[in-house]
Amino acid sequence: MNAEFDEMVALFKDELELCKLKPTETMAVLTSGEIRADYAKAFLNAASQIGANAFELKLPSANRGHTGSFGITPLTDNRVAVECLKKADLVIDLVLLLFSKEQLELQNEGVRILMVVEPFDVIKRMFPKESDKQRVLYATELLRNAKELRFTNQSGTDVRYQLGQYPILIEYGFADEPGKWDHLPSCFSATSSNDGGVEGIVVMDKGDILFPFNRYVQEPIHLTINNGYVTKIEGGFDAMLMKEYMDSFKDPRAYAISHIGWGLNERAQWHSLAFDNQVFGMDGRAFYGNVLFSLGPNSELGGSNDTPCHLDLPMKNCTLYLDDTLIVKDGDIVIDEMKPVTSQHYEVHGKK
Template identity: 45%
Template sequence: MEHDKLVKLFQAEFELCKVTADESAIVLSSEKSQEGYAAAALQALLNLGTKAFELRTVTPPGRKEGSVGSTPVAENRVALDALKAADFVVDLVFLLHSAEQAEILEAGTRILLVVEPPSVLMRQLPTEELRLSVRRGAAKLRKARTLRVMSEAGTDLQMKIGDYPVIEQYGFTDEPGRWDHFPSAFLYTWPNEGETNGRVVLNKGDLVWPLNKYLDGAVTLTIEEGYIREIEGGADADMLRNAFESFNDPEAYAVAHMGWGVDPRSKFDALCSEPASVGNDSRSFAGNVQFSTGPNLEVGGTRATLGHFDMPMLGCTLLLDGQPVVLNGQTVENESANLK
């Protein structure tokens, strides 16, 4: 994308984030950031009158697929203190699931993750309508104490919820200490520790990220007391089993967040045409149900495992206290949901 168009796009996004001239901002980049993003983000911030600069880092050596929480600012107090002192941080390096991100947010800094390719950003600029849709779903999720997911493929997973907060992703960060990912439109929470049991059947066509693999056949995950105990199926099951084993960490098998997407603009199969994507189309896809594994640091937990997998699934039904919010892969909305 041309520099001027990218600047305009970033400026529109930062205005949604309520970035103002009396604020300070940092663009956090590395040699692996999307080409042109740092310069465009910095120019957009300067256009808004913001006191901004770029902080360029080096990607941690050895970071591999599925590796999260290993950041370029770990054990770098100078960089970390600078990020904590800023009002707004544009994250082009992926701080998510790290202790460093939690510390920055605790200081009141707003963080916006931007790692999707330009075509995805352009197609899915956040809207107020999507924010309201996310918030309506989040209001239901906060009230619920049980979550159940079922599918014709054989999924039947039950979890107790309520001990951890609900996360709303609507694509912009406009409140102190808030994180979001541009673009995104989904919501989720973590189950109570040890209180998830049942079976998840990943069906043909479902996605496993960050392997960026749409499955060729079914994979069955048996879950007991909050952990995956068995992974069964054909070649895709072998692939997933090997990916988990590569972390040599039992906490990688823990059930993490569970939720659903609400964006009708999203393309579930976007990775076929956008291989540089990090899969937010599939996560945001209206009616997908996302099953995830691994860390829970960002919601006050203690699991700092580097192993993390997101698995958006199609055709599922998700029940909160017995009431459907997703029915056979279609969202069920209630306009009167209390947003407080």
């Protein structure tokens, strides 16, 4: 084994320990073709060092239809594979099950699921700390207790979300509880509005991010929102690109407002997208102080909208309120409990 692979095994073992994988448990690695084969091998080695049972389930590639669409996976309608994975305590998802009904079915059976699709250098840099969980859980409680979320920016955004109908999406980078889904790496909290409960204007400006296009906005995009749906998209090329992509799904639910939240990972780098080494783009999604504005499905949080068209649109330099309490000001977290835990804090308190 080479040094890089040994480093991968060691890091993945640390991750499995954060996920509380025990020698008495079984871990499954879900793969498709040869994509991320090194990750699969490293996770199997790491589980072996812990003493857990482990196996790899390799499936044929899925025909996702539209590039960047969600919900159609190698596991779609494969009942034998789903039942097999239900026997595992922890599933390492290397194929991107996000927004699929099969993922939700596994979670409902108590299976822990960890999605791992980012490049290894991104995983290393953004690797979770135990303190991340407490910061994300604090954000989760703020969202859970709020009735309204409002965010603005200096470009003209002013939009309000009515909250309370749906649960909270909790991502701190490890799946350590029964039924928990998480993503390595991550570190943010989000929720969906009440059905039809979003009104206002969102103006994306230069430097904001368009996923799944993996590109920065070059000129403003004006989005008018009524009753939880985008009703008008105005601007130049970026607006045209967004609209034509969404229209291509021939599904009006693509225009629904999806989840909303803010990033807490100070190890994420907004500029990293410029290096073209992103897969899912967690640098942009989890970047400290960003507001993650999204369009499309809400099925991940129990809603009925399972459109395969999903856009995550991280925005810089926004201000966000929960019930008129200031949470993020011009892209900076103002609540002490969600600020990064410094290395000095670790040394004094013996925490990681």
